[in-house]
Amino acid sequence: MSVTYAELRSLWGDGNLIHFPLDKFDAVLGPLGPELFPPDGAQPIDVPILFTTVIAHSQIEVYTHLQLEVGDEEYELIVLGASPRDDELLFCLNAATGAVLLLDLGTPALELCNSSYATFVEFLFRLGQLIATDPGGRERARRAMELHDRLESLDPAAFADPEAWWPMAFSQLESTGR
CATH class of the missing domain: 1.20.50 (Pheromone ER-1)
Known part of the structure; x- marks a missing residue:
């Protein structure tokens, strides 16, 4: 069960897909391989009820690089989008592991959402x-x-x-x- 780029385009169309800017994050992503990314780095702009790239924070937008400390752990995250129902919840790519984490800005707290960006998409x-x-x-x-x-x-x-x-x-x- 591995989604293809053609399937992504078929469901969402070219106008509703954005592509991860790999070149912008080469230094941050390090050894993460292409198997951790969705086809052509594509992700939807919006999935009703679940996900949006329209983020309500003035200093955060899609693909913003965040460095933060939660508990004793330091994280380098890249914002992928947010929950359309709660703008305090951000979906972020963990630059060290390729996992997608859900960042609660209100707490702040992190939880695993998916093991990879590819499985998230x-x-x-x-x-x-x-x-x-x-x-x-x-x-x-x-x-x-x-x-x-x-x-x-x-x-x-x-x-x-x-x-x-x-x-x-x-x-x-x-x-x-x-």
């Missing part, structure tokens, strides 16, 4: 497909449960904490048919 794509063909009710819940199982097998770490982003999102989707 894959999750957005698969959920974007579900949203685009949403039948509602019990059928939505059934499809969400099937997708949950497929995505969990792709990136088990994204579902390890039941209070994390993806488990909470799927919990809402799966409960709509009850």
